[in-house]
Amino acid sequence: MTYKVEEIENKRIVHLDGEIDMDVADKSRSTILPLIEAGHEVQLNLSKVTYMDSSGISVLIESKKLSEEKKTKFELIEVSKPVEKVLAMARKFL
């Protein structure tokens, strides 16, 4: 997995790329959560993510929860088809 962070005023757009599994979930977590912790509005672009499992979904849930605690915004702006399929399945659980 690779990532890139765009800065636009208080907004941070995080672009993730590749496969997000247990092996790299901590890397994505440590990329996203500090931005939210610092009070930034975070937008996540997953258009180039080719695979995501439950570890990746957990990072999204943690990010959303932290953004609510910090009273800032966390949203997905683009989602690849593989990620959308996993999200759809996760929504049944959530």
Place this chain on the structure above:
Amino acid sequence: MGETAQLNHTEKKAFLVNSSSLKDVRIFCRDVFEKLHIEQDLKDELVLAIAEAAQNIVKHAFKNNANANELMVVQISCENKKLEIAFYDRGTPVDPKKVKHREIDNVKPGGLGTFFIQEIMDAVEFRDGNKPWINHLVLTKQL
């Protein structure tokens, strides 16, 4: 699905028990499902289910603390339109009664992963692990 159901095929492969192996597990599965001509959507779902089961072995059976040489084996068999995926490991014995997904307020990878496995597969069964194995998990799906 194309001619999948016509093929009888079995392959197995051993992987080191660690999170870095999960990518290799996925590559192995995709390769076998390619040979079985399983269509893309179903292939993606099956790969997810298998990867989640392998992840559970790393996370729970070995608590992320496997011996450096510890192995888990994944075997994929397709016979008479029935897909069977078996996992063998020598981690902490799994109590099948305790394997369940968690509630929303306590979502963790293992809980959601188990939910994914149950959603995708027809059956999830722990069988007796014949020596040298301790855990023997079998996932099945009718194609």
